[in-house]
Amino acid sequence: MGEALSQRALGGKPSMTMAITAKAKALKAEGKDVVSFAAGEPDFRTPDHICQAAHKAIDAGMHTYTPNPGTPALRKAVCDWFKTEIGVEYAPENILVSPGAKFNIYLALQAMIDEGDEVLIPAPFWVSYPEMVLLAGGVPVIVETDESKGFELTAEMVASKITAKTKMLILNSPSNPSGAIVAPEQITAIGKLLEEKGLYCLSDEIYHKLIYGDSKHVSIAAVSEYTKQNTVVVNGCSKAYAMTGWRIGFSAASARITKAMADIQSQSTSNACSIAQAAALEALTGDQTCVEKMRVDFAERRDLIVKLLNDIEGVTCHIPGGAFYVFPEVTGVFGKTLAGKVVNTPLELCEVALEESLIACVPGEAFGSEKHIRLSYATSRQQIEEGCKRLKKLIEG
Secondary structure, three states, rough: OOOOHHHHHHOOOOHHHHHHHHHHHHHHHHHOOOEEEOOOOOOOOOOOOHHHHHHHHOOOOOOOOOOOOOOOOHHHHHHHHHHHHHHOOOOOHHHHOOOOOOHHHHHHHHHOOOOEEOOOOOEEEHHHHHHHHHHOEEEOOOOOOOOHHHOOOOOHHHOOOOOOOOEEEEEOOOOOOOOOOOOOOHHHHHHHHHHHHHHEEEEEOOOOEEEEOOHHHHHHOOHHHHHHHHHHEEEEEEOOOOHHOOOOOEEEEHHHHHHHHHHHOOOHHHOOHHHHHHHHHHHHHHHHHHHHHHHHHHHHHHHHHHHHHOOOOOOOOOOEEEEOOEOOOHHHHHHEEOOEEEEEEEEEHHHHHHHHOOOOOOOHHHHHOEEEEEOOOEEEEEHHHHHHHHHHHHOOO
């Protein structure tokens, strides 16, 4: 009898961010006073008007399957939202609503990547991009960015990694984990490069409404007709509307690509939750004041955590332009003995921090870096101050 598990399953890796978040929650359940910087989700409640829309949908009997690509009302609302947010016009046939933006990304790769196709992934990268590419049979090709320039991606960096096997570039701006934003002029240059080479783009813009200071988000789909037709733009409700658990993501692409993605969805999850779609409709079309309030709060937390981290010996942290993560370099800590253990890697630092100081962070190895750790500031100021205080005490003694 053969091996029960497929080679695909045997070669897969679990999400380190979700694993650490689960461990932190388990310690909290045991009564431990854990400060968690691990989770990539807002600590705000879903706004009341969005929750009320879900209650109304339940009361109205919206308890059945919806069309696989999403309800007509929500797909139309997504079209209007994209036109307002990124200045690109789509028709409902270009829109696919899925159970989370993560699944839209998975579907796009499954629909577009064949065995051996190379997919360019700027580093540092979200933990799931390389694994999803591998699951589709593709080959992840890492494009290193420069921390001294804020991890900003340039067209020159992308061009240096293009080969005859390259099919797609994954863009994530603002970035998880660095918070870096690709400058508008580089978005234009990258768009022209992709057109020149005949390549596709998957643009993960889930954090696009969480931008701080003078930074500006430009979608690569807005560069030209070519980039509009050959880009899958992914977004959703999780981050901007504090709706992580509702699991509503959506994508925009050419009708042909969208149909291929929808066909795969129809054979896997079917439609996204009907009640959550009603809530998402309200999120996109209702009062947007809540989004700005959360963004302003995140900006203040960003400034606080950057200041506190830079005050720790051996830790340096640049100021991110968006999202709700910081990605400090911790190589200045390597070689030190912390709580009786010698630390030489981000993973070892995160293990000691959790075990000895009850601080949950995610090691940079998960994001393609052996120099950094990721902390989410989607938590209260009190928790930020307490967590950084503990980290400082752990490192400095």
